[in-house]
Amino acid sequence: NAGVTQTPKFRVLKTGQSMTLLCAQDMNHEYMYWYRQDPGMGLRLIHYSVGEGTTAKGEVPDGYNVSRLKKQNFLLGLESAAPSQTSVYFCASSFFAGVHDGARQTIDPRETQYFGPGTRLLVL
Amino acid sequence: QQQVKQSPQSLIVQKGGISIINCAYENTAFDYFPWYQQFPGKGPALLIAIRPDVSEKKEGRFTISFNKSAKQFSLHIMDSQPGDSATYFCAASIEGSQGNLIFGKGTKLSVKP
Numbered sequence: 001n002a003g004v005t006q007t008p009k010f011r012v013l014k015t016g017q018s019m020t021l022l023c024a025q026d027m028n029h030e031y032m033y034w035y036r037q038d039p040g041m042g043l044r045l046i047h048y049s050v051g052e053g054t055t056a057k058g059e060v061p062d063g064y065n066v067s068r069l070k071k072q073n074f075l076l077g078l079e080s081a082a083p084s085q086t087s088v089y090f091c092a093s094s095f096f097a098g099v100h101d102g103a104r105q106t107i108d109p110r111e112t113q114y115f116g117p118g119t120r121l122l123v124l
Numbered sequence: 125q126q127q128v129k130q131s132p133q134s135l136i137v138q139k140g141g142i143s144i145i146n147c148a149y150e151n152t153a154f155d156y157f158p159w160y161q162q163f164p165g166k167g168p169a170l171l172i173a174i175r176p177d178v179s180e181k182k183e184g185r186f187t188i189s190f191n192k193s194a195k196q197f198s199l200h201i202m203d204s205q206p207g208d209s210a211t212y213f214c215a216a217s218i219e220g221s222q223g224n225l226i227f228g229k230g231t232k233l234s235v236k237p
Binding site: 004031033040041042043044045048050056058059090092094096108109110111113115116117118 | 165166168173213223226229
């Protein structure tokens with residue numbers, strides 16, 4: 001398994017340009033998340049998805065849009081990039097159910113969150 | 125309003141020493157408190173986590189101490205090694221939040237040989 005992968009690894013944009021960040025996971029996870037990480041700020045949740053075709057806002061959603069057309073992919077879009085969106089973006093995925101000894105078990109998705117390697121975005 | 129306050133921002137410890145990172149929270153609805161470890165250029169990875177029904181959890185050299193009445197929890201790294209040098213984030217979460225985590229601002233740990 002490749003786990004959680006992110007494309008691209010690094011990108012430079014000019015103010016006003018648009019772009020899409022791709023997150024892909026091959027673990028059949030139901031939940032996916034987009035975070036941004038800024039120096040001295042920790043990680044802040046932008047948007048998340050609890051399943052194919054569903055999305056929800058996180059702590060800092062303004063200026064971003066997301067889509068989850070396929071279970072394995074979660075796209076983060078910037079329609080008109082601003083310098084304030086210069087950041088490192090991390091995608092994560094998690095699951096809430098599994099099979100143990102032949103029985104289906106509910107798992108807390110907070111315990112199973114796996115992060116990708118990040119996308120560094122610079123907006124000039 | 126910062127929901128999870130983490131200190132210190134940076135920490136330098138000698139090899140073999142004990143590293144201690146502290147976090148405090150306000151929301152009593154939080155019921156899951158993980159610590160994440162992040163190496164440069166990598167994504168965060170879950171290190172250890174605790175729930176409020178226990179006061180301490182230990183995994184190898186890593187221990188979480190939890191004080192429910194004080195609304196504080198801390199990470200202790202015993203016998204710190206240069207390989208432990210990384211940024212550590214505490215986080216908190218509410219049951220039913222669909223996996224949403226509220227992170228502290230992080231602590232950069234450097235372990236000197």
